[in-house]
Amino acid sequence: MTEAKTDPRVLRTRRLIMDSFIELSAKKEFKDITVKDITTEAMINRATFYYHFEDIYDLLEKALSEVLLVNLNGEFFPYDNLSEEAFVSIFIAITNFQKSLSTRCHRGYEDTIARIIREQLEIIFYKMLAAQSEGEEDEALKLNAVILSWGIYGASVEWKRKGMKLVPEDFIKPVLPYLLSGLDTI
Amino acid sequence: MTEAKTDPRVLRTRRLIMDSFIELSAKKEFKDITVKDITTEAMINRATFYYHFEDIYDLLEKALSEVLLVNLNGEFFPYDNLSEEAFVSIFIAITNFQKSLSTRCHRGYEDTIARIIREQLEIIFYKMLAAQSEGEEDEALKLNAVILSWGIYGASVEWKRKGMKLVPEDFIKPVLPYLLSGLDTI
DNA sequence: TTTAATGTGTTGTATTTACGACATATCGAT
DNA sequence: ATCGATATGTCGTAAATACAACACATTAAA
Known part of the structure; x- marks a missing residue:
């Protein structure tokens, strides 16, 4: 049961991405949301997005x-x-x-x-x-x-x-x- | 005038530290605030604090x-x-x-x-x-x-x-x- | 005084993130 | 059709961050 805890940076970045996505979803339709929009809102690099999500x-x-x-x-x-x-x-x-x-x-x-x-x-x-x-x-x-x-x-x-x-x-x-x-x- | 813009991670981390410090200052006196308190509140590593501040x-x-x-x-x-x-x-x-x-x-x-x-x-x-x-x-x-x-x-x-x-x-x-x-x- | 506990500041290494570049795809206007 | 602009997904390299370990200082309790 040794649950190797994940790197705080990973948790932080995923949270930033998730929150930004939810935030943007409130403003425009899913089909109009780009990866760039999300990473800009989250203030992370676009490549980092693909490090965490397909x-x-x-x-x-x-x-x-x-x-x-x-x-x-x-x-x-x-x-x-x-x-x-x-x-x-x-x-x-x-x-x-x-x-x-x-x-x-x-x-x-x-x-x-x-x-x-x-x-x-x-x-x-x-x-x-x-x-x-x-x-x-x-x-x-x-x-x-x-x-x-x-x-x-x-x-x-x-x-x-x-x-x-x-x-x-x-x-x-x-x-x-x-x-x-x-x-x-x- | 080539103002090399600073790494977004640096800005983010400094902001986290500053905000956590201001937050903690509202709760207790300066002399009772430790570096550990700040980094815990900011959810960053303690060593990272010393990377940014003396x-x-x-x-x-x-x-x-x-x-x-x-x-x-x-x-x-x-x-x-x-x-x-x-x-x-x-x-x-x-x-x-x-x-x-x-x-x-x-x-x-x-x-x-x-x-x-x-x-x-x-x-x-x-x-x-x-x-x-x-x-x-x-x-x-x-x-x-x-x-x-x-x-x-x-x-x-x-x-x-x-x-x-x-x-x-x-x-x-x-x-x-x-x-x-x-x-x-x- | 000693001891245990906690804070400070530093170091080395592994991992994550930033950034620019690239090839490719999509879409709208001419 | 063709062009220009924009989005996608990937890569290599450089930089920032996490983490554990360390020596040392301070403090409080025994």
């Missing part, structure tokens, strides 16, 4: 993952298993995230963003399932995590499509019994 | 100089010569600076701070005198700058000693005729 899409993935994870961690990680409250908190976190995205313009990249959200959800669901299952087969856990991630994300899309009228808690409430009932089979 | 006193000098210069530049640099408004603006800048210092605790270092202020004033007065004098002897200009810097600084000390009751503009007004009258002899 390209601007790689940055998009990692930045979104982080924002989403921060949302989630702050919300529901007091729960260590998939309770009713956990489902509700996760759903709230996603809808909050969706709302924050809708103010910024990411037209044409909704599918990328959606994929990232689902991937993060899958990771989290898998962790929680693995924590509470008694030596269940790994592949089965993973597939369950996939289904949950798609399902919950789909619910958030539907919530958005319906005009975000209900508060997320009430919107998700009707399906909680179903989601919870199957858990003991895992 | 020691913590060197940092004190440079930080104060900068704060004072920012005060002055913002105030009076529309004036390019020593007019009545210039004197008033400079005096206001110094008293503002003194007020901001009195909230923080720098007991035992007043004389150091005073020296730094006078040195900065001397530089500025010399620049302005040189700009408006017609090929006057250099040593004479320098000595005039010295006298002005000590004089104006002394006035600010007196203003403080008198309880800061008058607004700086009114406090300095009585001596403006004298200060201005001699200028054409230079």
Whole structure:
């Protein structure tokens, strides 16, 4: 468990890049943001950007993952298993995230963003399932995590499509019994 | 006039150190601030501190100089010569600076701070005198700058000693005729 | 007085970052 | 089409920074 801590310069630079990207995202669309824009805002060299990220899409993935994870961690990680409250908190976190995205313009990249959200959800669901299952087969856990991630994300899309009228808690409430009932089979 | 611009990392690091020092100064006295405190707050390595500054006193000098210069530049640099408004603006800048210092605790270092202020004033007065004098002897200009810097600084000390009751503009007004009258002899 | 703990300032080495140059690609205007 | 301007991604070299180790000073407690 010797977790070799990473160089402070690396952390600092990545933070500068991430923050600058988020800052710029608030001002213009993703397709209009160049690497030069980001590095200028972050006051780092353009070559340094490529030292940390494949390209601007790689940055998009990692930045979104982080924002989403921060949302989630702050919300529901007091729960260590998939309770009713956990489902509700996760759903709230996603809808909050969706709302924050809708103010910024990411037209044409909704599918990328959606994929990232689902991937993060899958990771989290898998962790929680693995924590509470008694030596269940790994592949089965993973597939369950996939289904949950798609399902919950789909619910958030539907919530958005319906005009975000209900508060997320009430919107998700009707399906909680179903989601919870199957858990003991895992 | 090839002004080789300095490495962005240097600027960034110096800014981090300066800001951390000013931040810490608001929380505790100068004598209780260690280099480790500063570098921890700035999230840089302690050795890096010594790459930029002799020691913590060197940092004190440079930080104060900068704060004072920012005060002055913002105030009076529309004036390019020593007019009545210039004197008033400079005096206001110094008293503002003194007020901001009195909230923080720098007991035992007043004389150091005073020296730094006078040195900065001397530089500025010399620049302005040189700009408006017609090929006057250099040593004479320098000595005039010295006298002005000590004089104006002394006035600010007196203003403080008198309880800061008058607004700086009114406090300095009585001596403006004298200060201005001699200028054409230079 | 001794001892332990903490701060100071320096040094050597490894890693990260800055910078300029380059080839290539994209896009808009003529 | 062709040109000019701008963005992308990569490279080598030089400079700044991180880190650990060191000797030394200061301080507080035993």
